[in-house]
Structure formats: C-alpha cells, structure tokens
Amino acid sequence: MTQADKELENGKEKEKERDKEKEKEQQRGVKRPIAPAAIAEPLQEQIQSNFVIVIHPGSRTLRIGRATDTLPVTVPHVIARRHKQSGQPRYEDTWLLREGLNKPESNEQRQNGLKMVDQAIWSKKMSNGVRRTPVSAEQARAYNCQIRPAVLDSSSRAKWTNTSHHPPYLVGDEALYVNPSDCYNVHWPVVRGQLNVHSGAGGSLTAVLADLETIWSHVIQKHLDIPLKDLKYYRCILLVPDIYNRPHIKEIVNMLLLNLGFSAIIVHQESVCATFGSGLSSACVVDVGDQKTSVCCVEDGVSHRNSRLCLAYGGSDVTRTLFWLLQRAGFPYRDCQLTNRLDCQLLQHLKENICHLNQDISGLQDHEFQTRFPEAPAFLYQIRLGDEKLQAPMGLFYPTTFGIVGQKMTSLQYRSQGDSEDPHDEHYLLATQNKQDQSSKSVADRKAVSRLGGGLDGEVEEPLSTHLSRKTAIISQFESKALGLDKAILHSIDCCASDETKRKMYSSILVVGGGLMFHGAQEFLLHRIINKMPPSFRRLVDNVEVITRPKDMDPRLISWKGGAVLACLDTTQEMWIHQREWQRFGLQLMRRGFSAVTLASVFSEDRHGVTPHAYTCSVGVYLPHPPPPIGGVGIVPILRFILPIRLLPPGGPGGPLSSLKPDIAELPRFDKSGFTIVLKNRLKNSTPSQKRSISRDSPQGAWALLPSTRPLDTYTIVYKL
Known part of the structure; x- marks a missing residue:
C-alpha cells in the first residue's frame, strides 16, 4: 500500500469517527454550534490584580504599588547621581524657585496681588456676621524680631546620607539628605506634571528618562520586593496628566515595556482615575498638586477635551508665598534659604500645619516649630502670626500674589x-x-468645512486656516492670564456641551491632590463658586457640592486608588497594550x-x-x-x-x-x-x-x-x- 493510499484510508476513518460523534450528540439532544469553533470569540485571560503595578508619578512625590495594596508606597520623586569625574561642577534642580520670580515687575505684582487678597478677606464676613479685623505684619514683626531660639539638643539626630561606599545614585529621602559637599547632582525628573527637560546638566530627554527608569526600578525592587527579572510577569497602569505631552508619553511607555520589561500597560488620565477612586460617575475634577493644578470635567468615564485646563501653579507656590509673608513678619529662623532643600522641607511642613482657609480664625496667634538638620543642634522657635496663614493659600485664587512674570500660566489641550x-x-x-475642501469649493462654496469647534450641518463656517489662526490668537491671549482656581473651575464647566452636563459638574466638584488640604478649604471654595457662577445657572442648579475627602480618603491618594480600581474592572481586559503590539504598531x-x-x-x-x-x-x-x-x-x-x-x-x-x-x-x-x-x-x-x-x-x-x-x-x- 502506497503512502497516498494510507493517508486516504486514515482520512476516511477520521470522517467515520466524526459521524459517530454527531449521532451520539443528536441522541443526547446536544445542538452543534452554527459558527465553527475556529471563529469563536477568544477567552479573555483572567488578570490577577496582585500582578498589576499602578504608577502615579508626581512632580514632588512618586506613588507606586500593587493594585491589591491598601496604600501605595510614597517616596520623594528625586534622584542624586554621583559625578563621573572628580572636579565636576555640582548641579541641583530647584524645588521652590522657578523662572519669572526675579523680574523687575515681580515684587510690584506680588504687592498688588496681596492687596486683592486683603480686600477679599475683609469683604467676606465671618460666621457670626462680623467682618474680620485686619492684622498688619508690623504687629507680628515687633514680637518675632525679639525671639531667640531655644536649644533642644546638642545633636539633632538627623544625619547626612552615608556615601562612603560611593553609590552611583541615591533615590528618595536618601537623595534629599545627601551632603551638599558630596559629588552628587540632584534631579527632579518631573516638573509641573511634565518631564523636566532643560538645557542644564542632566536635562536632556534621554537623561530624564534614565532618571525615571532608575527611580522606578529602585522603588519596585526595594519597597515592593519585586526583582526586575520578574517584571515580565507583571502589568503596569500608568497615570498621566489630563493635558499630556504625547511624545514624552510615548518614550515613557517605551521605557516601561521595552526597558523594564512589563508584559503590558494601560495609560490613563489622572482625572478619570480620580472619579474611579472616589466612586463618582461624573465630576469636575480639580487636581491641586505641588507644582500644577489641573481642572477637567469627567462624565461616565470620559474626559471632556474642551474642558481641560492646566494652571502652572500649585502647593509649592503657596509655600514660597508663605516664606515671603513670614519674612515680612520677622521670621525668627533667619538663615532659611529657598535654595536649601532641607529648608524647603521645613517651609513645606510649616505650611501644612499652620495655613488655613477659615475666615473665623482671626487675630494674632503664637506657634512654634523645630529645626533638625545634620551636623547642627536641634532648635525650638516661637513665632507669632496673624493673617499670613490665610493670605498664603488664598494665592491659589489670586495667582498674581505668586509674583511670576513672563511665564505661561494657563495651558489648554494643544x-x-x-x-x-x-x-x-x-x-x-x-x-x-x-x-478635498479646495476641490469641492467651486461646487459648494457655502458648504461647511471641518472646524475644531463643530456645529450643525448646513451652517456656513469659516475656512479651517482662518479658524485655526483665530483660535491660536484667542488661546495665546488666554494663556497669558493667570486664572484663579475658582475662575478656572467655572471656565471648565462652561466649556461642557450641554446644560445638563453643566448641572452635573456643579453638583459634583471633586478636589484631589495635596495642594488644597487646608482647614476650611471646602467651605471657602464652595462660597466662591456659588458667588461667581452665572446667574442663569443659580436658578437651575439645585445643589452645588464640593467634595474634598470622598469616603474619608486622603485626597492625595484618590487618583492612585482609581488606577487600582481600574485594574480590577472586567471592562479593562481589552485595554492592555502588550509588548508585541507596541513593538509592531x-x-x-x-x-x-x-x-x-x-x-x-x-x-x-x-x-x-x-x-x-x-x-x-x-x-x-x-x-x-x-x-x-x-x-x-x-x-x-x-x-x-x-x-x-x-x-x-x-x-x-x-x-x-x-x-x-x-x-x-x-x-x-x-x-x-x-x-x-x-x-x-x-x-x-x-x-x-x-x-x-x-x-x-x-x-x-x-x-x-x-x-x-x-x-x-x-x-x-x-x-x-
């Protein structure tokens, strides 16, 4: 028997077996599928949440953890790299200082902003119906100039990071406490929500991406106890700003998938994740971070593109303004410098503990703080302050108080x-x-061409080039202004398409991030929104609500928590970008x-x-x-x-x-x-x-x-x- 005859006989036997199986199934009443099994829908792989890492990179803080973790690991988003050659000049990215502060008009602008703040404080009555009595800085200065610190301990117990073994890099708190005399450059890879690309040392895109890769891999190994070789079994959810730099996001995804070796990734916007983390279906999300503030309207998991705003100020600008006000009031710690990262930490701590937005707190009050620096005694300072504690956070509503001149303060989706x-x-x-428009112009001059703003069919619209040039001029004029937080919220909601959507946004203003965590912030923001919202909407909106602590959660963790929730949803199974797909497409x-x-x-x-x-x-x-x-x-x-x-x-x-x-x-x-x-x-x-x-x-x-x-x-x- 030839080979062909054998194959033919085997084929007949297999066909007989299939016929027998069909007869058995018919006897049992089993119906065969209409579609062949070859085109059936593929079974979705069940993803284990403990093998999903959620990364939320902020300007000052990195939050990272497994999707099953209750709380993420929180570390300063900073790295110190050792000099490759001896005698190399030292470089350090600034934290509280920024461009536009040393202009001739800066001080005048700061003073004008402070006058508007004082007027706003005086115009709003306290809960008992009485106006506040203003307290001048001279009253506090007379007392503070006489204060001398008390020595608590001859040793502060704070130590510089040990660099005797010459580590090539230091991350987080170790980088913050590296001795300035050591041969290390200090870099913050993210500034105001974007990659910190600049012309200085370590400011190239390649260097910044290398810093991110080093920081994230170090935290994953040290704090999550995951070896880098095992990342091929893990997936990653990356949170990005609402107004993102697309080429930069592409490079970060390249780094996560190809360099670190994650098997798949989801890139999601912070505002959408904030609604997931708070359990809200729709909200106007106000994210006040350390160096930028973003406002965006989210409806049913969709970030409305036209409503996105990014304001180039945040909590660090409030901290710097507080330092300026403290100096006017005779700050007793006279060696404080904004160029010293440890002094910046002290000012940050002071802001979080003494600043507020409660109109009922008035008059002079005494406070105390400690300084504990390496190689120095621990000191205890007394300080008396008045309206400075309220004036500093009100800079978020009157950004001219920050004294920033010649910088782009408002960004739209570009x-x-x-x-x-x-x-x-x-x-x-x-x-x-x-x-296509040019070829059809002779046939239909009055037909509408595509435009960014949209419109009903049949309307006569201007040519695209004219519309774009006009839109660019409007945006340029708009971006030069420093919008206050309340005005930015009103503008974002006003950009929504329908009145019904606007009502939803007014009834659910969600505040996340750590830049507005002041006592009385919720009531203060609610008061300003109600007073400044359009009169036509005051009658239509039943209830304006500002949410600052949804489910009693830390507002700084809401977006990260939303990323963790996203990993557990069944609807996200098709959202993963896998390594092979990314390499191909x-x-x-x-x-x-x-x-x-x-x-x-x-x-x-x-x-x-x-x-x-x-x-x-x-x-x-x-x-x-x-x-x-x-x-x-x-x-x-x-x-x-x-x-x-x-x-x-x-x-x-x-x-x-x-x-x-x-x-x-x-x-x-x-x-x-x-x-x-x-x-x-x-x-x-x-x-x-x-x-x-x-x-x-x-x-x-x-x-x-x-x-x-x-x-x-x-x-x-x-x-x-």
Missing part, C-alpha cells in the same frame, strides 16, 4: 506635534481634508485609544439633543483587535463602539425626518487606517452621496460634510483611527 511612527495622524487628516495604539474617547463624547452630545435638525441613529462597531484607550471610556465595554450617525433629511435642516431611513448596506470594512460603514438610504429618489469623517481631534462630534457631485443612494461613514 495639538500633537506629530510623529514619524504615526503618519496617519491629525496633521495628515487635516492636510488631506484641506485638499507603536504610537498608533495610543492614537486609537484616544479616538474611543471622541466616540463616547459624540454619543453623549447627540444623546442630549444638541443636533435637533439631524437624523441620528446608532451603529454598534466591533473591532477585530480592540484598541487600548489612553483616555479611557470607563465602564463602557471597549469591544463595542456606539457610533452615532447624523444624516440630514433630503429637504435640508428642518426637513421631515421620517423621510430618511438609512440602513446598513454592508458590514464595516477595516483597513490599516480605520473602518468604513456604508448606509443605504431606503428612498425611491436618489440623493447626493454624503461622506462623513470623524477623527480624534473632533471635539464633541464635529463632523465634516464632504459633498459629492454624483447622485448615489448610499451614505458612507469613514472613521480614521
């Missing part, structure tokens, strides 16, 4: 600068869209993720009836390889995209909606750049084809109407990933 690994990005879409995965947020925002806008003149239907789109969104759609299943399709009736805006009944003509077609849905119009009379495109840069569902010259009976929906 466009990505593009990346060579991501050719089909927003710039590509705009360029190709402009060409790179930045395109992140762009896909942000597109999911745009889809959710569009659906939300149509749901609230913003487009009454357009026919709206919803199509469920299932991606074969669902993208892992960075901005996140929260509890919405990632596998299913609800794509709202708005089509004008044949008679134009206001025409009979019943005359237009689109139906899906064929299954969505997928390619490398996105997917296409074709809708067939069930009308007897043919109508012009309308091709609609949406990209991740179209905030709140800004659709582009591209008319065609051929009369067809189909509508094509093109979605570019």
Whole structure:
C-alpha cells in the first residue's frame, strides 16, 4: 500500500469517527454550534490584580504599588547621581524657585496681588456676621524680631546620607539628605506634571528618562520586593496628566515595556482615575498638586477635551508665598534659604500645619516649630502670626500674589506635534481634508468645512486656516492670564456641551491632590463658586457640592486608588497594550485609544439633543483587535463602539425626518487606517452621496460634510483611527 493510499484510508476513518460523534450528540439532544469553533470569540485571560503595578508619578512625590495594596508606597520623586569625574561642577534642580520670580515687575505684582487678597478677606464676613479685623505684619514683626531660639539638643539626630561606599545614585529621602559637599547632582525628573527637560546638566530627554527608569526600578525592587527579572510577569497602569505631552508619553511607555520589561500597560488620565477612586460617575475634577493644578470635567468615564485646563501653579507656590509673608513678619529662623532643600522641607511642613482657609480664625496667634538638620543642634522657635496663614493659600485664587512674570500660566489641550511612527495622524487628516475642501469649493462654496469647534450641518463656517489662526490668537491671549482656581473651575464647566452636563459638574466638584488640604478649604471654595457662577445657572442648579475627602480618603491618594480600581474592572481586559503590539504598531495604539474617547463624547452630545435638525441613529462597531484607550471610556465595554450617525433629511435642516431611513448596506470594512460603514438610504429618489469623517481631534462630534457631485443612494461613514 502506497503512502497516498494510507493517508486516504486514515482520512476516511477520521470522517467515520466524526459521524459517530454527531449521532451520539443528536441522541443526547446536544445542538452543534452554527459558527465553527475556529471563529469563536477568544477567552479573555483572567488578570490577577496582585500582578498589576499602578504608577502615579508626581512632580514632588512618586506613588507606586500593587493594585491589591491598601496604600501605595510614597517616596520623594528625586534622584542624586554621583559625578563621573572628580572636579565636576555640582548641579541641583530647584524645588521652590522657578523662572519669572526675579523680574523687575515681580515684587510690584506680588504687592498688588496681596492687596486683592486683603480686600477679599475683609469683604467676606465671618460666621457670626462680623467682618474680620485686619492684622498688619508690623504687629507680628515687633514680637518675632525679639525671639531667640531655644536649644533642644546638642545633636539633632538627623544625619547626612552615608556615601562612603560611593553609590552611583541615591533615590528618595536618601537623595534629599545627601551632603551638599558630596559629588552628587540632584534631579527632579518631573516638573509641573511634565518631564523636566532643560538645557542644564542632566536635562536632556534621554537623561530624564534614565532618571525615571532608575527611580522606578529602585522603588519596585526595594519597597515592593519585586526583582526586575520578574517584571515580565507583571502589568503596569500608568497615570498621566489630563493635558499630556504625547511624545514624552510615548518614550515613557517605551521605557516601561521595552526597558523594564512589563508584559503590558494601560495609560490613563489622572482625572478619570480620580472619579474611579472616589466612586463618582461624573465630576469636575480639580487636581491641586505641588507644582500644577489641573481642572477637567469627567462624565461616565470620559474626559471632556474642551474642558481641560492646566494652571502652572500649585502647593509649592503657596509655600514660597508663605516664606515671603513670614519674612515680612520677622521670621525668627533667619538663615532659611529657598535654595536649601532641607529648608524647603521645613517651609513645606510649616505650611501644612499652620495655613488655613477659615475666615473665623482671626487675630494674632503664637506657634512654634523645630529645626533638625545634620551636623547642627536641634532648635525650638516661637513665632507669632496673624493673617499670613490665610493670605498664603488664598494665592491659589489670586495667582498674581505668586509674583511670576513672563511665564505661561494657563495651558489648554494643544495639538500633537506629530510623529514619524504615526503618519496617519491629525496633521495628515487635516492636510488631506484641506485638499478635498479646495476641490469641492467651486461646487459648494457655502458648504461647511471641518472646524475644531463643530456645529450643525448646513451652517456656513469659516475656512479651517482662518479658524485655526483665530483660535491660536484667542488661546495665546488666554494663556497669558493667570486664572484663579475658582475662575478656572467655572471656565471648565462652561466649556461642557450641554446644560445638563453643566448641572452635573456643579453638583459634583471633586478636589484631589495635596495642594488644597487646608482647614476650611471646602467651605471657602464652595462660597466662591456659588458667588461667581452665572446667574442663569443659580436658578437651575439645585445643589452645588464640593467634595474634598470622598469616603474619608486622603485626597492625595484618590487618583492612585482609581488606577487600582481600574485594574480590577472586567471592562479593562481589552485595554492592555502588550509588548508585541507596541513593538509592531507603536504610537498608533495610543492614537486609537484616544479616538474611543471622541466616540463616547459624540454619543453623549447627540444623546442630549444638541443636533435637533439631524437624523441620528446608532451603529454598534466591533473591532477585530480592540484598541487600548489612553483616555479611557470607563465602564463602557471597549469591544463595542456606539457610533452615532447624523444624516440630514433630503429637504435640508428642518426637513421631515421620517423621510430618511438609512440602513446598513454592508458590514464595516477595516483597513490599516480605520473602518468604513456604508448606509443605504431606503428612498425611491436618489440623493447626493454624503461622506462623513470623524477623527480624534473632533471635539464633541464635529463632523465634516464632504459633498459629492454624483447622485448615489448610499451614505458612507469613514472613521480614521
């Protein structure tokens, strides 16, 4: 018997066995599946939360831990690197000092800001209905200048970090206590929520990324007790600011997946994670950090792009202002310097203990503090203070008090600068869209072209270049202003698409971060929001609520806790970016993720009836390889995209909606750049084809109407990933 005959006989035997199995199943009443097993949905891998590490990198503090941990490990986000050569000049990143403080106008601006603060303090009555009696700095100065410190101990018991074994680097508290005479450079890799790239020593992007990798790997090994070789079994959730630098995030993801070796990663925005951690479905999230303050409206796990604001000030600016006020009041510790990192720690401790936003606390009060520095005795100081304790934190509402001149103080969501690994990005879409607009201009001059602000179909809109130049001018003028915290919140809520969303935001203002942890802050912020909100909304909003400690949790840990909650949700299983996917697709995965947020925002806008003149239907789109969104759609299943399709009736805006009944003509077609849905119009009379495109840069569902010259009976929906 030949080999071919043997194979034929074996095939017949296998076929007989399959027939016998079918007969047995029919006898048992078992129904065979209609679809073959080869195309069944793959089983999702059950992810263990104790193998997920949540990283929340702040400007001053790093919070990191397993998703199952009750509290994260908290360490100063600083590193000290030993000089490679002897005699190398020493370099240290400043903590409280920043650019724009030593301008000729700085002191005048600071004084003007203080006058506005004093006026605001006087205008608000105390709870007993009486106005506060102002206390001048001279009254406190007369007492403080006579104070001499008391020696508590000949040795402070604080010691410099031991560097006798010449470690190449020191991390956290060890870096803070490195002796200035040692040959080490001190770096803070994150400043105001962004990578600290500068022209000084260790300021290149490569050096900053190396600092991050060293700090994070050191903490993972030392505090989490996880060897680096085992990170291939772990996944990572990285929290990023609401207004992020996309190229920097790309490099950080590269570092985590390719250098440290995590098996997968989710990158999520801080504001969305804050709502997860607090258990709120919708909120205006106000994150007051050490060096920046971000405001963003989040609804159902979606961060509204237009509502994002980043203010370039935070708790460290309050600390520096307090030091200026203490000096005016005769601060008894006269050797205090803002260039000394240990003095900065002392001032930070003083701010946390004595500052408040309670109008009922007035008059002169006595306080005491200790100084414990290495190689020096421990001293006890007495100090008498008045309104300084209230004036310093009020700088958050009157930023001119910080005395910062010539710096960009307010940032909006800006466009990505593009990346060579991501050719089909927003710039590509705009360029190709402009060409289409130019070719159709002679046919339809009055048709609307795509614009950032969006609008109803049929409205006459200005050309894209004109709109962008006007928008750039408005943003430049807006960013030069230093918005107070209350005004920033009102502006963010006002940018929401519908009145219903605005009501939700006013009823749930969530304050997280450690920059506003002052006694009386909740009542103070609530009072200012109610007094400054638009009069039309005062009648519509039933209850304005400011939440500073949801579930009695530390507000500094809310966002990290939200990242831990995210790791436990079933809906996040499809959000993971794996090593192989990242190596193959790179930045395109992140762009896909942000597109999911745009889809959710569009659906939300149509749901609230913003487009009454357009026919709206919803199509469920299932991606074969669902993208892992960075901005996140929260509890919405990632596998299913609800794509709202708005089509004008044949008679134009206001025409009979019943005359237009689109139906899906064929299954969505997928390619490398996105997917296409074709809708067939069930009308007897043919109508012009309308091709609609949406990209991740179209905030709140800004659709582009591209008319065609051929009369067809189909509508094509093109979605570019």
